[in-house]
Amino acid sequence: MEILAQQIREFLISTISETGGHLASNLGVVELTIALHYCFNSPQDKLVWDVGHQSYIHKILTGRRSQFHTLRKFGGLSGFPKSGESPHDIIDTGHSSTSISAGLGLAVTRDLNGENYSVISIIGDGSMTGGLAFEALNCAGRADTNLIVILNDNQMSISENVGALSSYLNNLRTAPGYLGAKADITKLLNKVPVVGEKAVRAIERIKDSLKYMVVNRTVFDEYGFNYIGPVDGHNLESLINVLKRIKKMKGPVLLHVYTKKGKGYSLAEKSPEDFHGVGPYDIESGEPSGTKIWNTYSDVFGKTITELAGKNEKIVAVTAAMPSGTGLSHFAQKFPKRFFDVGIAEAHAVSFAAGMAKNGFIPVFAVYSTFLQRAYDQILHDVCLQNLHVVFAVDRAGVVGGDGETHQGLYDLAYLSHIPNMTIVSPKNRTEFIDMLNFAVNTFNGPIAVRYPRGAASNKLKGFKTPVEYGKCEKLTGGEKILIIAFGEMVETAIETAEKLTEAGHNPALINARFVKPLDIDLIDELSNYEFVFTMENAVKTGGLSQKVAAEIAERKIDTVFYAFAFPDVFLRQGDQTRLLAEYGLDAASVAGKIMEIVQGAQVEIMESAE
Ligand SMILES: Cc1ncc(C[n+]2csc(CCOP(=O)(O)OP(=O)(O)O)c2C)c(N)n1
Incomplete structure (x- = not known):
């Protein structure tokens, strides 16, 4: 299996260098995916991948290796789980924080059907910052059903993970007393001959009380889960030992696995953010091998909003875990106190922006069209109803490309244009975009969405530059x-x-x-x-x-x-x-x-x- 892990890494690094795709996240879960497929029997046992961008190894191990040259291409292999592609892909995904809810749905109906298989939801620490994941934990912890949640903690979302949960997980990982105690327990467990369920349960109880003594109960225990971990997610032996054990456990279990994003490719280990989602690249240098697009709409947005913020200290910027994708990194460096990365929490971002607008600030929420779908009610109920001045910078609107169905930005006009008080503008080129941002922030006063596509900001049609005026074509x-x-x-x-x-x-x-x-x-x-x-x-x-x-x-x-x-x-x-x-x-x-x-x-x- 270790040889297999090595081969898979080489395959991923070389194939993705040609196709582009989600490299770093996949390199981080090679051993975890092998161990899961070794210990569980997919597709009878259900592996539910959160977001699904890290499901490449799962695809390789379930017969799709030969299709990888078509990854993300028209008619080719999807970069996300697709139930139409394979019976091993249980739930179609692309947006984050859904796996525990979906897993719980599978688990309770399995029970109603009187069936017997495992359901395993695999969720990253980034995706765990989404409120939906906690809504699901809240229900699963008391659902009286067998559900395994694997928390793949690499301390990264696309960028560094943020928030209290991230610090909490870090504490769990590094609590020296706890880790020491865990090592002792593992030794103990290995020594004790397995003499039936009773012994196992007794050991679990000792483990529980030890855990309680050392780190108190974890937040997951309080939610009703049996927290196990942290386990080194690159150590196949430990992973297999623990997975075999939790497979037999009753009730909801959360296994905390720590991994390194980009593992095995030094450039990706060093800069996991740059290798989260990549286009084709040169393996030696890590540099993009295709033509790099400069001055994308996101770049122009980032530059313009930073300039505007330099002149108006009431401008604040909000992102839901996408500081670099939306072009806000520069703003974050220049105005750290006025920059808010809220984690993968679009709904919260919008209500949060409403609060800031109420206090006289001008929040600019930069978000991909597809992810803003998550915040429909907050836009209507918290922003538009009170006619608050919140600027929605709706990036990646329209066709997006290789990410496919889950990421197309085709629906924003439909979900925004019928909300009273909402204004929607869209620029034909770079200059008009800058004018529209200026208009949205400085002239306009109310909810406004500036909608722009993925890719290079057009420099054409410069001759047409009528000043932007409210409601005028x-x-x-x-x-x-x-x-x-x-x-x-x-x-x-x-x-x-x-x-x-x-x-x-x-x-x-x-x-x-x-x-x-x-x-x-x-x-x-x-x-x-x-x-x-x-x-x-x-x-x-x-x-x-x-x-x-x-x-x-x-x-x-x-x-x-x-x-x-x-x-x-x-x-x-x-x-x-x-x-x-x-x-x-x-x-x-x-x-x-x-x-x-x-x-x-x-x-x-x-x-x-x-x-
Ligand atoms: C609702 C939603 N918002 C934003 C994204 C964009 N996105 C894709 S992966 C990702 C980070 C996920 O982090 P984590 O779950 O820790 O997985 P990792 O890539 O670190 O393995 C983000 C923000 C998304 N897929 N869905």
Whole structure:
């Protein structure tokens, strides 16, 4: 098994250097995953991975090694557990802190079915900072069911883990008396011949009382779990010994395992954050081997918000465990007292921001579109209801790429745009983004979401720079018969589309909506001037700009042909961003083609009815 562990590490380091993926987290759980598969019988016993980004070894050990070259690619192996991919992937995941709840659901219904197998939820210390995990502990501790929770403690979330729990786990790990006592107990346990359940239970009791004497009871014991640990998660022998033992234990058990993120690849051990999620890299140097994207929207956000905070001391920044991903690292260094990493706790982040806004501060919560889903009620109930000035910097909105279904940022417009008091803007390029952030922080006063995509902040369309004004769109080009309305990065695609239409003899007008909410009243007035109106958005059609425009057309009985270019009611799988947009007809060539088809179709209809 040790040889296998070595081989798996080499395989991961070399394969991910080509495909990209979650390297450091997986290197940290090689021995743990081998031990789990050795001691338990998957898929009869259920392994439930939290987040699921660390499930690569599990995938290798369950027959998917040969597909790893397709990892995160269109049609390829998912980087997260997918029940459609293998019966060994029990629960589909991608967002954190769900594994104990899901595991408990499996366990209690197993009992109702009268079945007998183990359920093991494997959760990281980062994911344990999510409130959902504690809601689940609260229920599981008293549920009178067998559930094993493995806490994989590497002291890291994506960045260094934060908060009281993290310090607490650190104390548990390092309490010298406790560790000493644990070593003695292990020796004792190894010496005592196993003479049936009674003896085992007696030993557990001694262990419990010793634990109590040395570190008092752990917080997990108070929740009703039997806390075991800490155990070295890279020592196969210890892991196997303890897993075999807890497999037989009754009730909820929490095994605390400590591991090193990035284990076995010195560069990743040194900078686990840089190797959490990586693109292709050079193994020797660790440097990205593809072209590095500079000036992403996240970079521009970080730089701009830091500058704005330099001029306004009421600006505070909040992240839910994503300081570097959202571009806030620089802010954190420059204004440590005004920077708050709350852990993987999006719902808390929003209510926390509401409190800060109530006290006259301007909280800017930088968060990926997909993770803000977690905080819908807090946005509505704690922020919008009181019309508080909270700025939501909604990063990775639209198609995100390799992370797939669980991470696509396609739903934010749908879940934000119907909440009273909420304003939503989206920039077409870098300059407009900076203007919008400035507007959101300094001019506007209320809840506002600035929505921007993953990747490089566009430097194109610099000629169009109408000042950002509340609820006002930007008219880009005049035209006749055809009107195209787009916003965000789709404006660039709309311009390309217009060029293709112009080549084909049409003269389309173009509008950058800028505000998805509220829709510009002038824009609505414009609609009746065109025979054809088209909207384009990098989001699901439901609840976005398309439906708002369609509703205006219907309610005002405007006589125009309308068609929306947006994503249908789907969970969009993984793949390259450009490819996925093309797949759903949202690239310039497809849009232009469809517009010409609609326009020509309508003309044929008119001619036929005239005949
Ligand atoms: C709700 C939610 N917010 C944010 C993330 C982004 N995210 C993915 S992994 C991760 C860190 C998880 O840390 P931990 O559970 O300790 O696992 P490790 O990678 O350290 O093994 C974060 C913040 C997420 N997946 N889900």
